[in-house]
Amino acid sequence: MRLADKRILLGVSGGIAAYKSAELVRRLKDQGADVRVVMTHSAKEFITPLTLQAVSANPVADSLLDPAAEAGMGHIELAKWADLILIAPASANLMARMAAGMADELLTTLCLATPAPIALAPAMNQQMYLNAATQANLNTLASRGILLWGPAAGSQACGDVGPGRMLEPLELVERCCQQLAAEPLLAGVRLLLTAGPTREALDPVRYISNHSSGKMGYAIARAAREAGAEVTLVSGPVALTTPADVTRVDVESAEQMHQVVMSRVGECDLFIGCAAVADYRPEQVASQKIKKIGDNDQMVVKLVKNPDIIAAVGALSAKPFTVGFAAETVDVEQYALDKLQRKRLDMIAANDVSREGQGFNTDDNALTVFWQGGQAPLPLADKLTLARQLIALIARHYRR
Numbered sequence: 552m553r554l555a556d557k558r559i560l561l562g563v564s565g566g567i568a569a570y571k572s573a574e575l576v577r578r579l580k581d582q583g584a585d586v587r588v589v590m591t592h593s594a595k596e597f598i599t600p601l602t603l604q605a606v607s608a609n610p611v612a613d614s615l616l617d618p619a620a621e622a623g624m625g626h627i628e629l630a631k632w633a634d635l636i637l638i639a640p641a642s643a644n645l646m647a648r649m650a651a652g653m654a655d656e657l658l659t660t661l662c663l664a665t666p667a668p669i670a671l672a673p674a675m676n677q678q679m680y681l682n683a684a685t686q687a688n689l690n691t692l693a694s695r696g697i698l699l700w701g702p703a704a705g706s707q708a709c710g711d712v713g714p715g716r717m718l719e720p721l722e723l724v725e726r727c728c729q730q731l732a733a734e735p736l737l738a739g740v741r742l743l744l745t746a747g748p749t750r751e752a753l754d755p756v757r758y759i760s761n762h763s764s765g766k767m768g769y770a771i772a773r774a775a776r777e778a779g780a781e782v783t784l785v786s787g788p789v790a791l792t793t794p795a796d797v798t799r800v801d802v803e804s805a806e807q808m809h810q811v812v813m814s815r816v817g818e819c820d821l822f823i824g825c826a827a828v829a830d831y832r833p834e835q836v837a838s839q840k841i842k843k844i845g846d847n848d849q850m851v852v853k854l855v856k857n858p859d860i861i862a863a864v865g866a867l868s869a870k871p872f873t874v875g876f877a878a879e880t881v882d883v884e885q886y887a888l889d890k891l892q893r894k895r896l897d898m899i900a901a902n903d904v905s906r907e908g909q910g911f912n913t914d915d916n917a918l919t920v921f922w923q924g925g926q927a928p929l930p931l932a933d934k935l936t937l938a939r940q941l942i943a944l945i946a947r948h949y950r951r
């Protein structure tokens with residue numbers, strides 16, 4: 552319940568993405584928010600007030616000059632009630648009116664009257680979005696401190712492809728959580744994080760790798776960002792989208808990951824090594840695709856050791872607070888404690904990858920976190936929940 556006791560005024564303007572507003576209200580309420588909806592006149596052409604009233608469990612306001620509504624929660628009261636005004640979808644027309652400072656209907660009036668932050672989730676046809684007038688309005692609004700969340704690019708309801716899609720409801724909920732977070736646990740902390748597998752080339756088309764999906768590392772990146780950290784994610788090849796507001800540097804091999812980490816580690820306060828780095832790589836990388844040779848039933852590949860990235864970070868004289876992972880199939884605790892000492896880590900999160908449904912390439916995981924003189928179990932949960940718990944634990948020790 553990351554929005555418990557938070558009051559969100561959701562403005563809905565007239566655009567086809569308004570069909571997602573009902574889902575957005577539901578997801579905001581899932582996080583404990585109290586949601587009140589204000590619709591523009593044209594929004595009602597796309598979705599009914601009754602739908603939004605039912606999902607928000609609050610009356611929907613749409614008129615500035617309605618005596619009955621004003622007798623309930625008047626427009627100035629409503630403007631003061633909100634902790635955040637989120638307008639999703641925000642149409643080109645609504646943004647033009649806001650940029651001009653108009654108070655021509657209830658929603659635009661609330662935007663002028665509120666002391667709360669205002670966030671817009673633009674949604675419109677890509678040509679309308681790219682139009683110079685819309686862009687100028689967006690710049691004006693941004694220069695006044697209005698938050699612009701999105702738009703995303705992709706296929707549009709009208710058949711066009713381009714920028715102008717409203718961010719998905721869950722993404723918007725995430726932005727609300729970040730915006731309204733009480734006390735960010737890692738505010739201002741610079742985190743460098745590795746995630747995913749590495750690929751060790753044999754020839755131009757083949758490589759040695761492992762089953763790491765990167766999901767745990769990406770969940771940590773997101774949780775750390777939510778907690779206020781500045782996050783740089785050094786990622787092996789994965790099929791995941793970069794969490795909002797996270798800087799991502801893509802690498803393939805362990806050597807590349809090592810090089811990127813060492814070049815950036817001096818500017819970080821916290822290092823988390825979550826990547827499943829290949830311990831060895833082929834000694835020779837063939838410049839041409841390796842051919843089958845005659846009747847040879849066997850071929851020999853000689854492997855050489857890769858640099859141990861986290862051990863190199865741990866060995867620095869001015870090292871950041873360093874957190875490692877240990878994926879083991881047996882004697883989990885013993886190996887984890889050994890790694891904590893040997894790699895000079897401040898903390899290590901151990902998981903038993905031999906257990907079905909947790910660890911590599913799954914959505915759930917369970918960890919036991921060890922540090923000098925203590926440990927904490929983080930029981931089976933989805934990786935994002937676990938990542939948030941891990942970040943809270945790291946923050947407690949980091950701040951000491």
Ligand code: C5P
Binds near residue numbers: 830860876877878
């Ligand atoms: O020794 P082991 O590979 O099990 O240690 C796991 C921890 O070390 C993880 O945090 C992993 O990201 C890190 N590691 C590394 N570079 C390597 C091997 C592992 O940073 N070459």
